[in-house]
Amino acid sequence: MKRLRIVLGLQLLFFAGWAGYLMVSRSASTPEFYLETTPVDPRDLISGTYVALNYEISDPRAGSCAELSRSELAFYVKLDDRGKTAVTAQGQVPVYQVTDCSREASYAPGWARADVEIGRGVKYGIERFYLNEGDPRKDARSGSVLAKVKIGSDRKLFLLDLVKKI
Amino acid sequence: MASYFKRLKKDLDASSAAGIITQEQAQKVFEQAKAASLLGGMKAAHWIAGAAGIFIALGVILVVASNWDKLGANLKIGAYLLLFGAAAEGSLAAEDKPSVSIPLELLWFFMPVIGIGLYAQIFQLSGDPVKPYLAWAVLSSPLAFLSKRNFTAFLTTLLLFAVLFMGTLGRVNMLSLTSGYEQAAQPVAHWILALAVLAGAVFTHLIKNPERGYGLPLGAGLAWLLSMMLADTALKLHSPATLLLAGMSASVIWLACGSEGAEIESKLPLTVWTAAVYAMTFFWHYKPDLENMRDADSAPGAVLTWALLAAALAALTLKKQRVFPNELGEAALGKSLLAASILCAFLLFGGGQETAKFLAVIANFILAALGLGLIMGGAKASSEKNINRGVAVLTITAVTRFIDIFGSMLTSGFAFIGTGLGFAGLAYLVNKGRKALIEQVKK
Numbered sequence: 001m002k003r004l005r006i007v008l009g010l011q012l013l014f015f016a017g018w019a020g021y022l023m024v025s026r027s028a029s030t031p032e033f034y035l036e037t038t039p040v041d042p043r044d045l046i047s048g049t050y051v052a053l054n055y056e057i058s059d060p061r062a063g064s065c066a067e068l069s070r071s072e073l074a075f076y077v078k079l080d081d082r083g084k085t086a087v088t089a090q091g092q093v094p095v096y097q098v099t100d101c102s103r104e105a106s107y108a109p110g111w112a113r114a115d116v117e118i119g120r121g122v123k124y125g126i127e128r129f130y131l132n133e134g135d136p137r138k139d140a141r142s143g144s145v146l147a148k149v150k151i152g153s154d155r156k157l158f159l160l161d162l163v164k165k166i
Numbered sequence: 167m168a169s170y171f172k173r174l175k176k177d178l179d180a181s182s183a184a185g186i187i188t189q190e191q192a193q194k195v196f197e198q199a200k201a202a203s204l205l206g207g208m209k210a211a212h213w214i215a216g217a218a219g220i221f222i223a224l225g226v227i228l229v230v231a232s233n234w235d236k237l238g239a240n241l242k243i244g245a246y247l248l249l250f251g252a253a254a255e256g257s258l259a260a261e262d263k264p265s266v267s268i269p270l271e272l273l274w275f276f277m278p279v280i281g282i283g284l285y286a287q288i289f290q291l292s293g294d295p296v297k298p299y300l301a302w303a304v305l306s307s308p309l310a311f312l313s314k315r316n317f318t319a320f321l322t323t324l325l326l327f328a329v330l331f332m333g334t335l336g337r338v339n340m341l342s343l344t345s346g347y348e349q350a351a352q353p354v355a356h357w358i359l360a361l362a363v364l365a366g367a368v369f370t371h372l373i374k375n376p377e378r379g380y381g382l383p384l385g386a387g388l389a390w391l392l393s394m395m396l397a398d399t400a401l402k403l404h405s406p407a408t409l410l411l412a413g414m415s416a417s418v419i420w421l422a423c424g425s426e427g428a429e430i431e432s433k434l435p436l437t438v439w440t441a442a443v444y445a446m447t448f449f450w451h452y453k454p455d456l457e458n459m460r461d462a463d464s465a466p467g468a469v470l471t472w473a474l475l476a477a478a479l480a481a482l483t484l485k486k487q488r489v490f491p492n493e494l495g496e497a498a499l500g501k502s503l504l505a506a507s508i509l510c511a512f513l514l515f516g517g518g519q520e521t522a523k524f525l526a527v528i529a530n531f532i533l534a535a536l537g538l539g540l541i542m543g544g545a546k547a548s549s550e551k552n553i554n555r556g557v558a559v560l561t562i563t564a565v566t567r568f569i570d571i572f573g574s575m576l577t578s579g580f581a582f583i584g585t586g587l588g589f590a591g592l593a594y595l596v597n598k599g600r601k602a603l604i605e606q607v608k609k
Contacts, residue, residue, distance in 0.1 A: 004312050004313065007309055008251065008258075010308075012250060015247060015281045015285075019243045019285065123293070126290065126292065128286070128292035132234065
């Protein structure tokens, strides 16, 4: 009984700690920006309805990106404003693009971690946006929405919102 | 279950009326039997209270669901942690009340995966599809090992096997073993992790559920190995002959080593072996796929096939045969049938249609011998059950061959009528023979 209570304590500690880590990492003082995305809408067994998102940055070509996509299992991409914009309800917003890639971790602003999935491009951990069944964004067409993201304290991208283009 | 209790009550009343037991004893036996059943102790008040609880819970779920978007992340996480703690603590506190403790322990087991799903939803997390399930198994395994009950361990074993199959046969995840998108086989790390998951499943089962024997992990492990040989992995077998040899060897190993216990005839390994032999009868229609057979079997897959064959032959020699129940005394016939079912796979190594037909004929003979052995052994040992099983094997084989041989001729209405009459006649004769045998046994 005592050992099971210790197990329970450790399980609760794990979930409380994980929640704390995710909250702290997501609230890092880094800028929020937008990414071009192509959604489809499958469903997840344990988390419910979501929109599956593919990004332009999932197939990075700038600098050494193409080579690193083939040779590495993970690397870092530099996301930057190169003048591309889109119009949303909040007005005109910049749409970030990949400008460079590096094998080494960089803690300079704009660098995010990318994981390579063999034959399927790179993934950033922002490929799903969970929403309600009745949310109109569930049926968003390709090119009609932007992903609002920010880079967490551990260089991972966090998906904050899915914003409709006007 | 209700009909069982009705019959029991009737039998007990009859025994009481006949003076075998007193009315009081009959009543006590009936109450004891009902209390021991899963829901037997439930009285009308319990059912009403249960229904009330379900309605209230559904109401709470609906209210929460309709306001889900308005609830903040902190509230959701807080409520989740409270529910987690309450379920687990409730299960521990009510340990001596199984009707409360078991459902709560079950909820405790599922709480980690609920949490993972909830966090993914709140923080928009995505990634490897296998990772959440693997994390769930890791987080729940201490409960499985430390709980006094065995069902969470059993669920953990099932979960690990499910993760193993789902992950290794998937194309893009941390356990993927199939090659995908023109890439070579997956990294060695995936194999190491897959074997660790397999070992975890087997270990959990053997430590926490030894009384169940090792039939489940052995069968699931062999099925996984065969799926790796079938799929596009480093163990891929291209030749149908090698695949058949591996499959039949695996089914014989499972039957010989994984079906220990008194009621062996009711267990899955024997059914699987019989089904495998039955499937072999369809090699009558075999046409070699020469295009696919140009690719050679992978070296590790071929080595494993020969290892399976050696293990199957060793099991045949060293273990008791499990085809016929001991009471039938058909040990030699049982071992011969098992050996034949493996060795006839060699007929396919030539790759020709003629040898495949010969293989199908042998498979039919094995089934016929199995059916006759069960009937004869059943008649000798006065076992109706085995006679019925033998008749079932013979009937299914005969009906299949009938359709096989005359199937293409069934084009006109008269042919259908003739076939129907044929089946009716067959059913009559089989049933008559079966009854005569059973009557003979009863005398």
